[in-house]
Amino acid sequence: MNNSNSFNRLIEELKKLPGVGQKTAQRFAFFLLKMPADDAKAIARAVIDMKDKSKFCTVCNNITEEDPCWICRDANRDRSKILVVEEPSALYTIERTGGYKGLYHVMLGAISPLDGIGPEDIKVEGLMKRVEKNGVEEVILAMDPDMAGEATTMYLTRLIKPIGINVTRIAYGIPVGSDIEYADELTLVKSLEGRRGL
């Protein structure tokens, strides 16, 4: 009926993006159609350019244009510590604080049996190789505080602790600046479990 093939094909292509259905894909396509050609093509070129240049660091799975990534190459980082996160975005968030000077390992996911994601689907093997080879003294687990993060934390702890390496996890508790009154129950439980001597 609609014989603008290039427009329909764009809608089909946009539907590949996560969470984008027919309606959203149509909205994006109309928006791109009304946009100046240069602006719309700049978006397209950014996709192509990213695919050509960006890749995952073969050491830590961080996103990088040079392999290994700038953190793995940095001689000033403390190579005895590996901080494990689920996604590169968590790595950036921690890097922004400037409070950590060790290395990272990005799992690119978390173990979630309900979603069919097992240990073989995330970057466990690469982590174990790093842990076994180098002079690593501590593995700090910083998974998201949810079921998948918890499962991943437990799995990695059981795997790494027997090698004789110190395994720690970041503290879950009351956020700084917030009110105990407004904290949810689970956070309060975690906060009590994580209490320290004064």
Added chain:
Amino acid sequence: MNNSNSFNRLIEELKKLPGVGQKTAQRFAFFLLKMPADDAKAIARAVIDMKDKSKFCTVCNNITEEDPCWICRDANRDRSKILVVEEPSALYTIERTGGYKGLYHVMLGAISPLDGIGPEDIKVEGLMKRVEKNGVEEVILAMDPDMAGEATTMYLTRLIKPIGINVTRIAYGIPVGSDIEYADELTLVKSLEGRRGL
């Protein structure tokens, strides 16, 4: 901190899409990064291809690769009727029913003073030219049943009726197959207003 420039630039470009903020842009970018290169580039190429080929029909503002569009060129269509819609998507929906054999005019918007959209921002001029020139007998208004659609309907009626052309609007009322009990008040009011003799 993150020195994968192509990845960051992609996030910035994706944020140009409507309703896409930092979080969604990041999610799209990660998804594209993990995707096979061919699939990701197919999305990009679809954008470029659409911008190169698709345009608005200079007669009715439908989306088309050939100008005028396949509806405006079709000799079998009833040229005495013009059905006016806000967006091309409404045109496709009506075309799918197969119940209309006249021509269309897409306004590419609706009058909405609160959003700063006046008659000069939508395709009124082109419609008036068509209405005045050709043997048009009826203009059927099918704007969305909201405030902007109502304003556009009133504006166009006042403009076209004095020329001596029949102006009608599609019926707003209880959807076929639904329950009167669950209809909202405004739809019921419209449905009563639109009652017909039996």
